[in-house]
Amino acid sequence: MRGNKGKFVTAEEAVRQIESGNKVFVGSGAAIPRTLVHAMTARYEQLEGVQVHHILTMGTTEESAPYLLPGMDRSFVHYAWFIGPNARQAVNDGRAYFIPAFLSEVPHYLTMAGLNVALIQVSPPDDWGYCSLGVSVDVVRAAYKASKLVIAEVNPHMPRTQGYSFVNVNELDYLVEVDYPLYTFEEESATDDQRKIGENVASLLEDGATLQVGIGAIPNSTLEFLTAHKDLGVHTEMISDGIMNLIETGVITNDRKKLNPGKVVTSFMMGTREMYDWADNNPVVEMRPSEYTNDPFNIARNDKVAAINSALSIDLKGQVCADSLGRRFYSGIGGQVDFIRGAARSPGGKPIIALPSTAQAGKKTVSRIVPYLDAGAGVVTSEGDVHYVVTEYGIATLNGKAMGERAEELIRIAHPDFKEELYNYARESGFTVRKVF
Numbered sequence: 090m091r092g093n094k095g096k097f098v099t100a101e102e103a104v105r106q107i108e109s110g111n112k113v114f115v116g117s118g119a120a121i122p123r124t125l126v127h128a129m130t131a132r133y134e135q136l137e138g139v140q141v142h143h144i145l146t147m148g149t150t151e152e153s154a155p156y157l158l159p160g161m162d163r164s165f166v167h168y169a170w171f172i173g174p175n176a177r178q179a180v181n182d183g184r185a186y187f188i189p190a191f192l193s194e195v196p197h198y199l200t201m202a203g204l205n206v207a208l209i210q211v212s213p214p215d216d217w218g219y220c221s222l223g224v225s226v227d228v229v230r231a232a233y234k235a236s237k238l239v240i241a242e243v244n245p246h247m248p249r250t251q252g253y254s255f256v257n258v259n260e261l262d263y264l265v266e267v268d269y270p271l272y273t274f275e276e277e278s279a280t281d282d283q284r285k286i287g288e289n290v291a292s293l294l295e296d297g298a299t300l301q302v303g304i305g306a307i308p309n310s311t312l313e314f315l316t317a318h319k320d321l322g323v324h325t326e327m328i329s330d331g332i333m334n335l336i337e338t339g340v341i342t343n344d345r346k347k348l349n350p351g352k353v354v355t356s357f358m359m360g361t362r363e364m365y366d367w368a369d370n371n372p373v374v375e376m377r378p379s380e381y382t383n384d385p386f387n388i389a390r391n392d393k394v395a396a397i398n399s400a401l402s403i404d405l406k407g408q409v410c411a412d413s414l415g416r417r418f419y420s421g422i423g424g425q426v427d428f429i430r431g432a433a434r435s436p437g438g439k440p441i442i443a444l445p446s447t448a449q450a451g452k453k454t455v456s457r458i459v460p461y462l463d464a465g466a467g468v469v470t471s472e473g474d475v476h477y478v479v480t481e482y483g484i485a486t487l488n489g490k491a492m493g494e495r496a497e498e499l500i501r502i503a504h505p506d507f508k509e510e511l512y513n514y515a516r517e518s519g520f521t522v523r524k525v526f
Contacts, residue, residue, distance in 0.1 A: 096264045100128035103240045103263040109136050111205040114232040115143040118357050119272040119365075120225035121153045122210040122242040125265060129208070130155040133164035142202065144171040144195065144228055144421075147272035147359065150178070157185060170195050170228070171421035172412075180418050189412070189467070192326060192424040193383035196231030207236035210267075212247040214258050222254040223247035224271065224365060226376040227326070227356040233260070242267045248369035252354075252376035274329065274359040279306040282445055285481040287311040290397055290443050293477060293484065294318065297345040299391040299435075301325040301398075301428045302332070304359055307443050308397060315340060322346040323353040324391055326382050326424040329360040333367050348390040349375055356382040383424045388431025389438070396432035398425045400444045402457045402466070403478060405496040405515055407487045409442055409470035416465030429474050439477060442470065446480040446504040456507035458499050460514035478502065493521035501525045 107113060107129055116122050121143075129139075133156070141156055150157050156165040157179040167185035169176045171192070179185040190198060209229055211220035220243065222229055230253065233239045240263045241256075258264070279287070287310025294300075294315065299322040302308040312331035315321065322343040323332055332353065335341040343351050352375035358368060368374050381387060388394055400411045401419065412420050432438035447454050458480070462468070476488040478499060485498035496515040500508050500522075508526045515522040 096258065096261065097266060098263050100124045100265045103265050104129045104132060106238055106240070106263070107132070107136065107139060107206055110138050112140040112142065112203055114199065114204050114207040114236060115141060115146065116209040116229050117144050117146060117225040117227050119147050119359055120210045120223055120229070120247065121146040121148065121272070122208045123148070123153050123269070124242055124267045125208045125240060126153060127155060130161070133161055136164045138166055139164060140166045140168060142168045142170065142199065142204070142232075144192070145173040146175060147173070147274070148175060150175040159184070169421070171423055172418055177419065187418050187421065189422050191383070191422055191427055192379050193385070193427045195228045196378060196380040199228055199232045200235045202235070204232060204236040206238045206240065207233040208240050209233055210242040210244055210247060211256055212249045213243055213245055218258045219255045220258065220261070221247065221249040222256060222376070223250050224359070224368070225357040226252070226254050227379045230378045231380065238262050240265065244268065246270050248365045250368050250376045251370070251372055251374055253378060253381070254376040270362065271365060273361050274304065275361065276309050276330070277306060279310045282481040283307050284310045286443050286445065286479055288314045289479045289481070289484055290441055291315050293439055293441065294395050295393055295437070296320055298322070298393040298395045299324050299346055301388070301394065301396045301432070303327065303397070303399065304329045305399065307399060311397060320345050322391065323355070324348065324382065324388060324394070325354070326356050326379065326428070328353065328355045328358045330364045333360070333364050336373065343373070346391050348387060354382060383427040385427055385431035385434065388428060389434035391435055393437040393439075394432040394435035395439045395441060396428035397441045397443055398429060400442050400457070402459050402462060403442065403444065403499065404459050404462050405499055405511065405520070406492060407472035407475040407495050407499070408462060408468045409475060410462050410466040411469040413465065413467045415463035422469050425469055426474065429470055433474065433476060440474065441477045441479060442475060443479040446482055446502065454506075456504055456511070458503040458507070458511065460511060491521070496520050496522050497525045
């Protein structure tokens with residue numbers, strides 16, 4: 090840290106640089122700079138119209154996004170490029186904005202946004218003055234480079250990840266020393282239905298496939314059913330513990346990848362402390378920004394890309410809703426379309442939408458395969474992009490099929506309690522459809 094002692098200040102001193110009307114970027118995922126966020130929010134009475142931009146951040150609203158609490162509207166104007174649980178209420182109350190965008194394009198938008206300040210978190214610098222962005226490179230790299238002022242928390246708990254994650258201290262205007270554990274993500278136990286979905290998805294994958302998986306019970310269940318596969322690779326937007334486990338058992342080797350062979354390519358990670366420690370200085374992990382990992386053209390350069398994504402509902406045409414519950418915003422576009430389209434163009438690629446056949450709406454069980462999407466629901470992945478749809482009842486193949494044939498495929502994998510209703514709607518809508526149950 091020779092020559093950089095003067096950059097170390099308290100969080101309160103650093104955020105005094107933020108002025109009314111500024112555009113402020115806040116770091117992503119488990120790397121959200123909580124101390125700086127709280128110091129900024131504590132100045133709410135002195136600030137007006139500060140725009141806060143970010144994608145998914147972990148933690149509750151009180152813990153990591155206090156600027157979204159009721160009463161902060163005059164001081165902070167929130168722009169969510171992806172809606173996490175801590176922003177969902179504010180967005181749906183009309184106290185925050187949601188911007189729908191492909192994750193591959195968010196770095197470009199942030200570069201053009203005219204950001205004044207970036208609040209980020211990094212690892213301690215090495216002997217050459219380089220810090221690492223650690224668990225979240227994603228859109229952070231583009232945002233801090235586009236910002237006029239960069240304030241970084243320096244946290245010894247941040248793993249020093251490899252790839253395009255390094256930041257020289259000369260690029261940082263102020264450094265704030267912190268010492269707290271990163272947010273972790275513990276997977277819940279999968280239900281029998283979720284495990285069956287994972288088994289069905291795994292049956293589609295071949296040896297040598299390149300994986301894109303998200304987080305949750307279904308992706309984790311899929312990984313559990315891949316233990317007999319060979320030479321799998323990873324090119325994804327995020328990784329969690331399941332990927333680490335398959336690397337350690339030799340299932341994932343990355344040897345057959347055409348792009349970045351030998352490397353797990355990802356832009357951020359969310360998992361246990363064990364995974365963060367595993368990623369620390371691990372040369373197999375190649376952190377890249379979202380404009381690289383999520384570029385459909387880069388994705389398609391690998392063979393047999395299996396893009397495994399989830400949905401809230403899908404209609405009989407094959408339109409996928411993954412960001413909203415009717416008129417209520419839930420998440421965002423994220424990287425689903427980037428990877429669905431990249432996998433479709435990959436030699437031997439398989440774009441996959443995986444979802445349970447039903448959901449609970451209060452005390453009522455409803456079908457996730459629906460005659461038509463609810464009023465106000467967003468179409469994230471269009472009917473023309475959908476290839477495979479997987480539930481616990483099987484695998485539907487939609488690409489290249491007529492509307493009636495698509496409806497038949499989806500009815501076949503729907504929950505038995507809803508097949509008749511879906512079939513009747515299809516017939517009444519003029520689909521040429523047979524009874525397949």
